Amino acid sequence: MTSDQPAAARPEAGPRMVPGFVGQVLSGAALLVLLGLHMIAQHFVVPSGLRDFAAVVDWLRNPVVIVLEVAFLVVVTYHALLGVRAILFDFGFSERTEHRITGFLAVVGIATVAYGVALVAAILDAA
Amino acid sequence: MTITRLPRQPYHVLVVGGGGTGGALAHDLVLRGFRVTLVERGEVTSGTTGRHHGLLHSGARYAVKDRESAVECIEERRILGRVCPGTFEENDGLFVAITDEDVAYEPLFFESCLASGIPARRVSRAEALRLEPNLNPELKMAVQVPDATMDAMRMPLRFFATAKAGGAVIRPWTAVTELLVTDRVVGGARVRDLANGVEEEIRADLVVNATGPWAGQVAVMAGCDVPIRPSPGVILAVRGRWCNMVINHLHASGDGDIIVPQRGLSVVGTSSWVVEDPDDLGVPEDHVERMYVEGAKMIPAIRHAERRAAWSAARPLIGSRDADSGRELSRTFKCFDHRETDGVEGFVTISGGKGTTLRAMAETTADVICRKMGVDAPCQTREVVTLPHTAYYAA
Amino acid sequence: MASTTAEPRRPAVGPARRPGFVGWFDPRGRRLGGIAFLVNRITGIGLVVYLYLHLVILALLAQGPTAWDTFIEVALSPPFLALDVILLAGILIHGLNGIRVGLVGLGLVASRQRALFVALMAIAALVALAGGLRIFTAG
Amino acid sequence: MTETAPALRTTRFVVSRRKEGDDPGALRYDTYDVAVGPRTTILDALVAIRRHLDPGLTFRHSCFHASCGTCGMRVDGREGLACVTPVPSGAEVVVEPLANLPVVSDLVVDMEVFYEAFDEAGRPLVRASESVPGSTPAEGIEELERYEDCIECGICLSACPVAGSDPRYVGPAALAAAWRVVEEPRGRDPGPVVRLMDDEQAAWRCHLAWECSEACPSGVDPATAIMRIRRSAASARARRLFSFGGTR
Numbered sequence: 001m002t003s004d005q006p007a008a009a010r011p012e013a014g015p016r017m018v019p020g021f022v023g024q025v026l027s028g029a030a031l032l033v034l035l036g037l038h039m040i041a042q043h044f045v046v047p048s049g050l051r052d053f054a055a056v057v058d059w060l061r062n063p064v065v066i067v068l069e070v071a072f073l074v075v076v077t078y079h080a081l082l083g084v085r086a087i088l089f090d091f092g093f094s095e096r097t098e099h100r101i102t103g104f105l106a107v108v109g110i111a112t113v114a115y116g117v118a119l120v121a122a123i124l125d126a127a
Numbered sequence: 128m129t130i131t132r133l134p135r136q137p138y139h140v141l142v143v144g145g146g147g148t149g150g151a152l153a154h155d156l157v158l159r160g161f162r163v164t165l166v167e168r169g170e171v172t173s174g175t176t177g178r179h180h181g182l183l184h185s186g187a188r189y190a191v192k193d194r195e196s197a198v199e200c201i202e203e204r205r206i207l208g209r210v211c212p213g214t215f216e217e218n219d220g221l222f223v224a225i226t227d228e229d230v231a232y233e234p235l236f237f238e239s240c241l242a243s244g245i246p247a248r249r250v251s252r253a254e255a256l257r258l259e260p261n262l263n264p265e266l267k268m269a270v271q272v273p274d275a276t277m278d279a280m281r282m283p284l285r286f287f288a289t290a291k292a293g294g295a296v297i298r299p300w301t302a303v304t305e306l307l308v309t310d311r312v313v314g315g316a317r318v319r320d321l322a323n324g325v326e327e328e329i330r331a332d333l334v335v336n337a338t339g340p341w342a343g344q345v346a347v348m349a350g351c352d353v354p355i356r357p358s359p360g361v362i363l364a365v366r367g368r369w370c371n372m373v374i375n376h377l378h379a380s381g382d383g384d385i386i387v388p389q390r391g392l393s394v395v396g397t398s399s400w401v402v403e404d405p406d407d408l409g410v411p412e413d414h415v416e417r418m419y420v421e422g423a424k425m426i427p428a429i430r431h432a433e434r435r436a437a438w439s440a441a442r443p444l445i446g447s448r449d450a451d452s453g454r455e456l457s458r459t460f461k462c463f464d465h466r467e468t469d470g471v472e473g474f475v476t477i478s479g480g481k482g483t484t485l486r487a488m489a490e491t492t493a494d495v496i497c498r499k500m501g502v503d504a505p506c507q508t509r510e511v512v513t514l515p516h517t518a519y520y521a522a
Numbered sequence: 523m524a525s526t527t528a529e530p531r532r533p534a535v536g537p538a539r540r541p542g543f544v545g546w547f548d549p550r551g552r553r554l555g556g557i558a559f560l561v562n563r564i565t566g567i568g569l570v571v572y573l574y575l576h577l578v579i580l581a582l583l584a585q586g587p588t589a590w591d592t593f594i595e596v597a598l599s600p601p602f603l604a605l606d607v608i609l610l611a612g613i614l615i616h617g618l619n620g621i622r623v624g625l626v627g628l629g630l631v632a633s634r635q636r637a638l639f640v641a642l643m644a645i646a647a648l649v650a651l652a653g654g655l656r657i658f659t660a661g
Numbered sequence: 662m663t664e665t666a667p668a669l670r671t672t673r674f675v676v677s678r679r680k681e682g683d684d685p686g687a688l689r690y691d692t693y694d695v696a697v698g699p700r701t702t703i704l705d706a707l708v709a710i711r712r713h714l715d716p717g718l719t720f721r722h723s724c725f726h727a728s729c730g731t732c733g734m735r736v737d738g739r740e741g742l743a744c745v746t747p748v749p750s751g752a753e754v755v756v757e758p759l760a761n762l763p764v765v766s767d768l769v770v771d772m773e774v775f776y777e778a779f780d781e782a783g784r785p786l787v788r789a790s791e792s793v794p795g796s797t798p799a800e801g802i803e804e805l806e807r808y809e810d811c812i813e814c815g816i817c818l819s820a821c822p823v824a825g826s827d828p829r830y831v832g833p834a835a836l837a838a839a840w841r842v843v844e845e846p847r848g849r850d851p852g853p854v855v856r857l858m859d860d861e862q863a864a865w866r867c868h869l870a871w872e873c874s875e876a877c878p879s880g881v882d883p884a885t886a887i888m889r890i891r892r893s894a895a896s897a898r899a900r901r902l903f904s905f906g907g908t909r
Contacts, residue, residue, distance in 0.1 A: 019865035022895065025624040032617060052594060053587035080570045086868075087563060090826035116577065122584035170721040170731055170769075177723025177731075213787055280729040300719050300766060321719050322766035323680065364726035389728055390810045391880060406712055410700070436702075436745050438725035517813075521776035551738035555871025555884075556822060627869055629892025633885045635871055 020082055027079040034072040041065060060124060073116040081105045133504045136160040140496065141316060141331035143303050143345055144338035145169075146176035147283035147482055151489035151508065152337055153290035153297070158511060159493060159504035163295040164329055166318055168302035171287055171519075172280045175339045175405075176482060178440030179279035180362050180396040181387045182373055183207065183215055184483040187222060187247065187272040188380060189458060190239035196458040196481075197243040203484050204273065206509050207282070210486070214282050214516070218388070220274025220373035221255060223425055224267045229377050236377060237270055247272050261369050261426045274373040276387055283485060284516035292514055306334060306348040306474070313349050313465075313474040333496060336476040340405035340441040346476055351469040353476050357405040357441040360397030361414035363422070365432035369393045374425050382414075383421025392435055395422035399442075408439035445479040460488045462495050475499070558619060558639050565616040572609060600658070607654040614646040614653075669696040672748050674706060676718065677757040679764050690755075691715070697748045703756060704732050704743035707768075720768035727878055730814030733759050734768050740816040740876045759819035761828075774828065775815045778835035783842040783854055810879045811837060817873035817883050823866055830866045831858075833873035833883035840886035843893065859894035 041059070051059075059065055088101050138161055142149045145167025156163045167173070186200030208215060224230045240247035248271040255269040256262055291297050300321040307315045307328060315330040336345045340357035368388045376384035387394045398414040415437045423430035445461050460480030465471040477492040490506045497504055549560060582589045596602060622638045625631045631638065674693045683689065693714050695706045704722055711718045721731040725744045732743040735757040748754060762770035787809065817833035818824050824832050839858045843851040858864045867887045874884040 019861055021627060021865045021891075022898075025620075025628060028617075028620045028624060032621070035613070035617070053583065053590040056583060056590070076573060080566075080573055083566045084570060087567070090823065092827040092829065112574075112577070119577070119580055119584060123580075126584050126586050169719075170723060172723045172729075173721070173731075177729055178725050181728070216787055278728070280723045280731070300769065302716070321717050322769070324717065362726070364728070390812075392726065392728065394726070412700070436726035437700075438744075440725075517776045517780055520772040521780055551735070551740075551820075552822075552870075553872060553875045555869065555875065556820075559822060559868050559870035623869055626888055627867075627891065628895050629888040629890075632888040632892070633882070635869065635884075 020086060024079065024082050024086070027075050027082070030075050031072075031079055034068070034075055037068055038072050041068065057123060060120060066120060069120070070113075070117060074113055077109050077112045081109050133158070133160040136162070136500070136502055136504070138162065138332040138500055138502070139164065139330070140333045140335060141166070141329055142335045142337055143316065144174070144336065144341070145171035145287075145297070145299060146174050146337065146339050147172065147286070147485035148176075148339065148477055148480065148488045148492075149335075149337040150283045150286040150290065151485045152335060152477070152492050153295040154286040154293070154513070155486075155489040155493040155506060155508045156496070157290050157293035157295050158507045159497065159502065161496075161502075163290065164298065164331070165290075165295060166298045166301040166303060166316070166329070168300070168321065170299050171297065172283050174341070175440050175443065176283055176485075177280045178362070178438060179482045180385065180394050181276055181279050181389045182220075182385065182483075183275040183277040183282075184481065185220060185272040185274045186243055186245050186483075187220065187236075187240050187270075187274070188375065188385075190243045190245060191236055191379065193457055193459070194239070194243055196484075197239070197245065199459065199487055200481075200483050201243060201245045201273075203487050204275070206486060207277075207483070208275075210508065210510070210512050211282055211285050212512065214277060214285065216276040216388075218274075218276055218372050220272050220375055221250065221259060221262075222270045222272065222375045222377035223255065223262060224269065224377040225263060225265060225424055226378075227267070230267045232378055233268065233270065240270070240272060245272055259370050259372060259374065259426075261428055262374070263425055263427055266425075270377060271372075274375075276373060276389060277482070278389075278516075279482060281516040282482070284519045285513035286485070286489075288514040288516060288519035289511070291519060303345065303348070306345075308349050308471070311350075311470060312472040331473075333473050333475065333499065335492060335496070336474065337478075337492075339478060340443040342443060342476050342478040346465070349465065349469075349471050349474050351463075351465045351471050351474065351476070353463060353478060354445055355478055356401050356444045356446055357403070358399055358401045358444045359405070359408045359439045359441045360399050361410055361418060361437060361439050362394060362396040363415055363418035363437045364389070364392045364394045364435045365429060366391065366435050367393060367428075367432050369426045369428055369432065376421070376425055381421070383418045384425075386422055386425060386429065393422075393426075393429065393432065395419075395429060397440075401444075402441065405441040408441060410437050410439050443478045443480075460484060460491070462488075462492045464495055464499065466499075554636060554639065558622075561615060562619050562623070565612045565619075568612050569616060572612075603657050606657050607650070610653045610657070611646070611650040614650050615643070618642040618646045669698050671695065672697050672706070672751075673753040674710065675753060675755045676707075676710070676767070677755075678718075678767050679758070680767075681763070681765050683764070685764075691718075695748075699747075701748050702744055703734070703736055703741075703746045703748060703754075706748055707743060707756070718768075719766045728812060730812030730879075733814035733816045733819065733878075735759060735819065740819050742814060742816070742878045745878065759815050761818050761821065761824045762815060770815065772813075772815060775813070775818055775832070775834065778831045779813065779838060781831065781857065782835040782839035783849075809841070811841075811881045812879050814878065816876050816878060817881075820872035820876035822870050822872065823868050827866075829862045831860075831863045833867075833887065834881075836864055836867075836890060837881055837883035837886040840890050843890070855890065855893055855897070858890045859897075864890040864894060 085101060085105050089098060140156055140161050140163050142152055142165040145165055149165055153163045153165045183204055184200040185204055186197035189196040224233050237247055250269040250271050252266055252268055255266060287297055301318050302321055303316045304319050305317045306313050307317060313334045315328055316334060317328050319326045336342050338345045342353045343355040346353040368391055370386055370388050374386040382398045383395055385396055395418040398417060419430055458481055463476040465474040475495055477488055480488045486508055490508060493506060582593050619642060622635060622642055626635045671694050674695055675690045678689045678691050679687055693710045695709055697706055707720050723729040723731045727742050727745045733740060734743055736746050737749060737755050758764050758768045759770050765771050811834060821833055823830050836858055839854050842854045864887050871884045874882045
């Protein structure tokens with residue numbers, strides 16, 4: 001969005017970005033489901049909540065669980081970093097700095113997901 | 128409408144007082160080519176102008192006793208409607224006759240309206256109640272006139288905005304500490320910028336005293352005398368819009384005989400007394416109570432409506448110092464050239480009048496100024512459409 | 523009437539809020555919705571920090587059974603469980619308030635935000651209490 | 662004429678005296694002891710201070726009845742119109758200028774930013790009157806009246822935590838005015854106004870703190886208006902999304 005220009009000079013609506021807020025609400029809604037599944041799957045199925053190594057690895061061999069966990073990681077990272085972005089943007093940085101922040105957070109997000117996927121592989125490998 | 132570009136005048140006029148009159152005068156003088164500076168000790172319209180009850184007069188209120196004011200009002204009401212589009216609620220006014228005495232007064236009132244050029248229409252009791260269901264059901268009859276509701280601050284702000292855009296320097300928070308008088312000639316003023324405490328002299332070819340009820344105090348600074356009687360009135364605002372038209376009590380004028388709807392409020396006014404000092408008016412509670420009682424005669428629900436605010440405003444009435452209530456004084460205005468009244472050159476006072484006649488007051492004053500300066504520039508404020516009030520602050 | 527000019531000092535409420543972080547973090551003069559906004563941000567920041575802590579700790583899994591099972595023992599100690607309760611409360615507050623923000627913020631429920639907030643926070647409190655009890659008793 | 666109220670008490674006013682160009686965090690307060698009665702408002706007290714104690718104290722005021730919106734300020738940290746805010750019962754009261762607008766002097770703020778946003782939204786409308794023959798009042802005038810009630814005081818902007826963080830946000834009053842244009846366009850096409858407000862720095866910047874609606878002294882509800890702009894904008898987006906190749 002080119003908000004540096006006076007409003008009247010802003011271009012008429014072409015294809016517009018989805019506002020961060022909508023992304024936040026949609027990912028938040030998805031999280032309500034995914035976090036629920038994650039909590040149930042990882043912590044509530046056994047009485048103690050947390051599980052020993054063997055149980056975790058056993059659980060992770062189920063491909064459905066892997067898909068769910070990776071999906072959860074993607075959405076939670078997106079939601080978290082979008083939130084961080086919203087907070088940072090409230091500092092009123094310049095447009096240019098804001099673009100940089102967005103770029104930086106995108107890199108962080110991709111790295112986070114990559115780390116998660118690598119971790120799953122490493123865990124299965126270690127077992 | 129085309130604005131005629133008048134030649135720039137070499138004269139600088141200092142207007143003291145940022146009320147409606149000062150704003151309209153700055154606007155008028157700028158259009159006539161003068162260089163204008165206006166100083167006001169507070170925010171613009173913070174004196175009498177802003178405390179106005181918000182009625183754009185049709186003039187009907189003055190038709191019987193003060194024909195001059197009535198004619199001024201109806202003419203100005205039409206002009207302001209043109210030059211301040213979108214500023215007024217075109218809601219009309221209703222004069223309601225409640226007692227037999229009021230009914231007996233009605234023919235004189237109605238004929239006087241017509242004679243003053245105010246289009247009045249007789250309205251039956253049934254129709255009045257249909258137009259305004261909250262009216263006192265005891266009412267006998269009513270007369271509809273072209274009153275309107277205005278915003279006591281935003282209407283004058285349009286004149287300030289337009290003057291500013293035309294190059295006038297508007298300086299709020301600037302108090303005049305003394306007038307610069309040499310050999311009975313006023314050549315400017317010494318002012319203090321209240322925001323930073325800096326004092327300076329503003330030189331001018333002419334100083335206009337447009338300070339409303341304070342005009343007497345300012346005139347004294349130049350050794351002049353202005354017969355001003357500050358006459359305060361109490362006004363009450365209650366929550367709720369109890370009428371859509373301006374409701375007036377059809378009788379010879381008295382306390383609490385008008386209800387002006389303003390957005391979500393109903394404004395009941397006013398009382399009248401006279402004071403020496405227009406600061407420190409106070410709000411006598413018995414006057415507030417009278418507004419409730421008198422207002423309820425027209426709209427009974429007013430009696431128990433929630434009080435939002437009550438305040439006092441000082442009218443600048445011109446007249447003898449013997450006046451004791453202010454009601455007997457005319458609502459018309461007067462421009463004093465102090466060369467004629469006090470033998471002081473370079474100093475003019477405009478006072479009296481009312482919100483509705485601010486433009487006319489400015490025109491008269493600017494005419495006097497042009498005559499004094501030997502400038503031949505016609506008034507254009509009857510036609511030039513003013514900028515929206517937002518332009519004053521939006522720069 | 524008398525006047526005194528006092529030493530400059532900080533009154534109860536202080537100067538206008540500063541821009542940026544300090545500004546919105548300042549709870550003075552805030553009403554219910556403003557508190558909701560503040561709480562949502564604080565829990566949000568907390569959850570981001572937790573997310574990355576969680577991911578780092580999970581790396582222990584890649585080091586094999588010993589490292590992980592040692593950690594699990596620590597994690598089941600009462601102080602650690604107390605942190606879990608705080609985490610649960612944070613998730614509930616942020617998640618349930620998020621429902622309010624989503625519904626109201628898209629204009630689906632335009633004006634019932636106050637009632638929604640109170641109701642959802644009541645639910646959050648109840649669930650956090652029940653969850654807290656379960657965390658401690660199930661261990 | 663004097664106050665008729667007999668029971669006067671003394672309240673200490675702690676008044677912000679920051680000037681243009683001072684550090685926004687600067688703590689500069691003067692104190693004044695004022696005799697107040699049960700009906701005394703903050704504005705009455707400030708007028709008395711200026712009259713009797715300190716002619717140099719600057720503040721904005723005009724109408725004295727919550728109609729002009731000039732005397733918005735913060736009293737003990739909460740925004741309000743000085744003219745209808747009674748002096749609190751405590752021994753001391755702190756009076757400060759509105760937040761999120763540049764201070765000119767003492768309690769005076771510069772309203773330029775506020776009015777510029779307002780102009781963007783489309784000018785506020787004056788109420789149409791229904792009782793005059795020939796006028797055409799809008800459907801549901803009671804609902805619409807809320808937005809006409811805006812007195813442009815800037816209190817919503819001062820109360821808004823987002824405006825506090827980022828001056829680029831157009832702010833609650835302008836958004837409410839924009840929605841007002843949509844609700845009663847009076848022959849204008851409201852589309853451009855919605856598109857203008859469907860922006861990261863406009864309707865979507867709001868974080869739902871609802872402080873604007875809570876603080877409004879005139880019963881306008883900007884927050885709900887903002888949510889209605891969002892709904893309108895979101896459904897327009899959704900329609901575009903689900904009508905591939907259709908005309909926009």
